[in-house]
Structures are given as C-alpha cells and as structure tokens.
Amino acid sequence: MMKQVWKKAMAVTLAGTMALSMAGCSSKTNSQTAGESKESGTAEAGEGKASISMMVTQFYGTELKNDHSDEVIKKFEDYTNTNVDFRWEANDTYNEKLGLVLMDKDNMPMIITGKGDLSANVVDAAKKGAFWDLSEFIKDSASYPNLSKADPQVLKSMTVDGKVIGLYRAREIGRFGFSYRTDWAEAVGITQAPKTVEDVYNMLYKFTYEDPDGNGKDDTYGLEMTKYVGPIDIMQTWFGTGNEWVVQDGKLIPVHQTKEYKEALTWVKKIYDDGLIRKDWATVDSGTFGDALKKGEAGAFVDVMDSAKRIWNYYIQNDIKSVTDPSKTATMTMVGPINGKTLATSGFNGYYLITKAGAKTEEDVKNCLHFLDKMCDNEMLVLADYGLEGVTYDLKDGKVVVRNDLEVQQTPHTGLNQTICYIPNLASTEPVLEKTEPTIAQDKAYAENKKVAVFNPALGYLANSGVNAEVGTDIEQIIDDARTQYICGQIDEAGLDAAAKQWSDRGGDRLIEEINQLYQQDTGK
Template sequence: MSKKAKAVSSLVAVMLLGSALAGCTSGNSASGTDSKSDGKKEDRTLRMMASVIGGKSPEENTMFEKEIERLTGIKAKLDKPASDYNQKLMAAVSSGEKFDLLQVSKETMNQLIDQGVLTPLTDKVKASKVLQDPEVLPAAEWDQVKTKDGKIYGVFTKYQGGTMPIIRNDWLKKLNLPEPKTLDDYYKVLKAFTEQDPDGNNKKDTYGLSTAGMYELQGIFSAAGLKQRYVEKDGKLDVPYSTDAAIPVYQWLNKLYKEGILDPNFATNDTGKMRNLFLADRVGMITYWDAWVGMLNNTRKEQDPKTAFEAKGLPGIAGPGGKNMLRRGDPDVWVIPVNAEHPKTAFEFIEWWHSKDGIILGSLGIKDNDYTENGGKYELTKAGKEHAMDHGVPFWYNKKVPNPFGLLQGVKEAQDLLAKYSSLELTPPRWADAEKIINEYSFKAILGEMPAADAVKKMRETLKANKLID
C-alpha cells in the first residue's frame, strides 16, 4: 500500500470512528445539523484548512480570520500550511484533528467520497436560494462535482480557469518572430529564445521552455490530439499519454532537452521555480494557469511600470482536424467532513463565500490591509497590489459582483482561448497513482534514458499491471 493510501486509510478510520461516536447521520443531506446531538444550539465557530485561501503570511492569516469574524460573526480558525498541503491535510485529520471545512481539489474530494468520510450536501445545495441562483453559480457547472449517482459533496471555492502555454510576447516582438502554431513553429521560436539573447544581456543564459515536471503540457500534446488525464470510451478508462500517438511528442520534447532548449531542471522544478525563471528573464515559455498571465504581468509592472515584459496565453498546438485542446482545471471545493463539529455554520459560511463580502475577501483581501473602500470606491494598498487581488479567489462565478478593478493584463484574452478550446479532465480517485507512473516514464523519454517508444510501451504495461487502465 502506498504512503498516500495508508494516510487515507488512517484518515477514514479516525473520521468514521468520530462520526460513530458523535452519532452523525449518513443520510443524503446535512439536515439534522442545526443543533448538536445534545440539543444545544451550535456555536458559530469554524475550524478550516485551506491551501490557497487566506493571508499571504502567518500574520496576515490571523488578520484574515479576524476579517471573517468582522464580516460574518463567525469565529474562524484557518490552518494554511506553507507547503505540502495534501500530505499535511491527511496527516492532521488522520491523527484525530477535527475540521468543519476543508478546501480540497476534486481529485482529493473523489478519494474521500470513495472512503465515505464526507458529508453529502445534495439536499442542502438544492434547498439553497444562494447556490441555486444561476447568477451566482451557473446550473451547468454542478456537473463538474456531482458523483455518478447525482450526489453533491463539494461546493466551488472559486471559478477555476484552465492551463495553456504562456509565452514572452515581448521576446517574440523583439526577435521579430510570428506567434507559433505548429510543433515546428514552437521549435523555431523556443530555439530562438535560447540562442538569440532575447534578454539582451549578451550572455547565453536563457531557455526556450521550462515546466514543472509534466505539469500542464496539454497544450503541447494537443498536437497529437491527446488529453492530459483519463478518457472514457465505451465504459473503459484509458490514459492518452500512454498510447503510441504520444511518441512523436515525447521525441519532440527530447529534442528540446538534448539541444539545451528545455530547462534541464524541468523534472525537479516546482511551479514556483518555473514562474520565477519566467519573471527573471531566464525562460521564454512556461505552461500554467490563465490567471497567471495577469499576475505575471502585474508582478513585473509593480516592480517597473516601464517594463516591456508581456506574458501572453497561447491556444497550444492544433492537432488532427485542426482542433486545439486546452485543459479546463478541476475545481477546488469546500467539503464538510462527517465528524465536523459545526456543520450548520460550515454550510452557512459556504453560502456567504459566494456573496459580495465573501468574494471581496477572497479576491481583494483584507480591508485596510489590502484595500480601502469609500462610498463603494475601492483602492488597493501597496500590499494589495503585491497580492494581485488573489487570496484564493482570482475569479468567481457570481455575475452580481463585478470586479472593481477589471481584469489584469492578458487575462481576458487567455480566458477567451479557454472558453473556445478547453474541456474538463476526467480525474478518477486513483489518478495520483497513475500520474506517478506517467511521470516516471515520460521523464525517461524526455531525458533520453529510454527511447520514446519503449518508454510509452513500459508506461502502458505498468498502468495495466496496476489496473489503472482497462
């Protein structure tokens, strides 16, 4: 059993024990949560754990908690680990700690649903005037989080965008290069970024492409018409990156690596290192989220208002039939564990999170720290500008709450590309196990440790042996 599986199993045991001791219901709604089992009114207190929601520092996180209390009357305790969120989440809960709300990815939600440790919210959601308002949450979006039998266990924390190649458009202009469309075009552009001194420092210190491992290469594999994660056909699950159609893409990436066009540390980079290379004029293209087009531009402009720096999202490479394929990200959701001590307050908070006050807190941040407001007119502070209007909610669904500052440079264009070319990924509960195998053999192919055809064959055999594909 993997470490992750053991952690989940421990989590399940503790949470189910806590549920049994507390006499929690396992029904299809959170009804009966208006009071504790002893008949006393539930305290308006929350203990939450989140990865990206909250302050940008421990000190600011405390301010974030106080702002929640000021705006809602709910006394909140927000645990926000600085790193390794999923590991710390599993460790904390499996050790017996109780939380009222958890911010998790759809992938983690599916794992916990599979283990029976989350409170079903279906009836609560259907009865909620707030969450059923199509101006607040479009009805079609709920299909992203429903189980096959139509149940709902998680409610969106934000509007989740998608991923794409992000290029230094100012470098394209400086080197008089057209925007790339095909694999050959991308090769020529990335080679020029590596060899033609786009940063103008007379040193050979730039790379064409950097990634954080295999993270978000959908726009590249689009050239072969391949989805990043699972696909389902005739009831059978498959991983397109493990098919023969992927071999030419791996060979192309290996060519970039051999020629020094691909950042040699791509396999060990995290997303922060990748972004920092882009911001420091060390790399001309990365693969990342649409929101970061704006945040990258904003970061550089805050450092130097006269900068020529310009990040731009690209539609990726058209594949068979001229079709581009970008990835729409799995949503992050709020979930309520079965052993939550304040489930009624937790659901109240979820509804509030989608109100104007909740959205302003999740985006602009903390009043008088990140922004000031006078008569409905908002102004960002120095800290607020540095935080780029993202305290976990860079974008939201609620059409009744306009962005008081508009979108950051390049974001609207990136979102338009996603609306045109992206689709949701299929992420079954065991995706994490499959991803390890995909990464292992993808790296061998890209680094030249195995011929691409052999790596793909071995990847597929290993996925089948572990019953991760049909």
C-alpha cells in the same frame, strides 16, 4: 492516467493558480481562535460566533500573516459571524497530508479542501461514509442563496454513489495556454504570435540562443519549467492527445495509450535535449514557478493565463523595461491555444468536503455551509480577491482599482481566496474591477481558449469508479514518473511501454473496463 494541470499545482492557479509553496506546517493564523475548542461548530467562540475548522492549501507561508491581515480576519469573521481555525498545509505535500488526515478521525477538521478533481483516496473515503451528503442542504436557497446556484453538471463531478460529497471551486474553462514575453519576441525578429508547435519550437530556440535580452551573454532559455508538470499536460493537447482520457472508436481510453501521447512527449524531450528548458527542471521547486520570467531568465510560459497576467503585473510593479524600447514596460502576449487546442479545466479547481468526524452534527454542517455561502457574497469576493480599500485597492467611480504595489505573498488577504467556492460568480459583480491592460488581455485569452478547450470525457465516471478509488492514485504516479523520466532521457520508449504495462497490470485494465461500463450506462452523455 495523466493528472489535470491543477492536480500538481495550483494555479495555478491559481487564483488558484499561483503555484508557490513552502514547507508544510499546521498553524493557527487567527489569534482570535487560538486555543479554543473546534470540535463542534455549535460551540460559541466570542461575540456569539460559530466556530469551524478548515484545512486549506498553503502556497506562500505568509497566508493571513502580513501587515493588515488582522483587519482582513476581523472583516470576514464579522461578516460571516464565524470564527475559523485554519490548518495550512504546503501545496507540494498537500495530497500526502490529505491522505494522512483522512485516516486521523480524532483530529479531523470540519472542512477539508481538495485539490483538482476528486482523488482516489477521497472517493474511497466517501464510499466509506466519511463526508456529509450535501444534496438536500444546498437546495435550501433561503439559507444558501449562493451555493444553491451550483451548476448541476459540475456537481456531477462531486457526486459519489448518488451523494454530493463536496462543493466545487468554480474556475474559468479556458484558463490554460501559452504566453511569452513580447519584447523578447521582437528582439529576435518574431512579429506574429505562434500558432503551431513548429512556431513554438522556433521561438524557444531563438529565446535560448539569440540573446533576446541583448546583454551579450548566454544566460537565457526558452520555456520555464519546474517539477510542476502542468505545462506538459497542456502541451500534450497541442498534439491531439486529449485531456487525461479520450474517446476512440466509441470507447474511453487513457491518453497514454494513444500514439499522439508519444508524439507529444518526443517533442517535449526534444526541447529538453536541445537546451530550450533548464536541465534540472524536474527537481526545481514548484514554488518558484514564474520566477524565471520575472528575473529575465526565460521568455515563454505555459500555464494559466492569470499567472501570465501576474508576471506582466510584476513587470509593471518593478518597472522592468522592454529590451527593445526602454521607454516602455515589458509586457506578456497571451496566445492561449497552439495548433488550435488547449487543455480545458473541468469548470472547477478543487473542492470542499464537510467531514463527519469533524462536523459531528447537522448544526455543524449548517455552520460550515453558512460560512462557505457568505464567502461568495460580493463583499467577501472583494476582500479575498482585492484586499482592503486604501491598502491594496482604491475605489474610483465605483470600480475597484488594484494598486499592484505589493507581491501577492505580501498582501494582507493572501490565502483567503482558498476559502471561496466562487458560486455563482467568479468575481464581484458590485463593485466590479476596473480592468488593466494585463487583465483585459487575460480575459480575451480566456474567451479564445474556451472555444477550443479539450475536456476530460471521463471526469464524472472516475468519481464513481471503485477501481479508481482503489488503485487510481498509485497507478497514476507510474505514468507521471515515466513521463518525466522519458523527457529527461532516463528511460527510452521501451521504458515508457514498460510503465504502461505496469499501469495496466496494477489495475489499469480493470479501470478501463469499469469506466467504460459507466460510460455506456450514462444515458445523459
């Protein structure tokens, strides 16, 4: 069973979508809370503020540690009336750390951030009663005016045994797709955006072998890839593979059991064999994803549209000139779908769990929910997404104008967006962002992607599968590893088949049976 794109990165997202990371560490970035007990949210920590602890993903290593970060911390703690003790864990090893934390009840944070969809170990812990049921809490619209507006359909993916065990981080459905450096395409004679996989191959080939930067050297390649395998998940949909699971003949099956899956992998293997991606991609730190386009080493990018926008902003910030017209800045073209398809998000990317071992009382739970709810207010959305007025943005005619003169990891608010559910709004509604050309292009791509995005039809059932909780994570890795090995030529098609059989024998067949039982029982599908 394949992972969703965001299971191994972040978005990418980013937002959530920025897949950069450093070595994992547990650090307290908030000096106001250092050394204070966080065992109970009912404990007061200066100025009458409640105290909570929160485990979150670290993408850069500079989260809330930059110039003016102390001002950001003061602002969100004063606004929410909450002191927050952060436990930062590196993106690349986050899922492993999460597994360890779930077994360490004596050091359990009150809020745990999850990546992607509910993982098997989280579902298993939920079935054993590790998390608070938030169903009744979030119906209280007076206490939680934002969280109470959570989408009931998306909450189904946060429901285990009838209990809402987490709050999701809302995301654009149409985030994922194909983008490329516009001037490189012009330099090699491509005047129209790719529409088919043949068009993409042609572009990648020309970017690799026809000197798109015009420096006379053989120093470019087509598609940027790192060990973050999200791009493969996206590219598979171009072939009709589906999104993790697919409905065939009225039955749900994992995509690795489809003929389209092998067709897609064979195509990715071809671009690898033909040198259109770097040979060592499977060992390249995912924290560097995007750097090859910024440095002019690669010209095409498959991931979230907001990452393509950030690459474009990098060109603006660093005055990277177009290779075809040095009087202009380089730009990105955000295509989105290829063959009329792209990967859909689940409407969320990640989630927040309130643990019973960390949040020991209902008052603790309410303190956690109060913080999460207040962070969805416009004031905090502006702070988390745009930073400080006069430092990282200005207000012009009542609109936010982002300065874009700092790299994301240098901004004072770096990492704060990891605390936000984005319910009910994905961005501040007052003030609104004054949209730049890259942002306008991003939003247009979102809208186009959403029309054709391929959803995972099994998402809600996986969260309630006992077999998935038991073996899901382990057998998923079997398929992921085999996919990479096949692309790199370490195994052949027989090796892929052997991995698929191993998946089935270790619980995959039982998983298919259970998922389809849940599917048939679902009268609301």
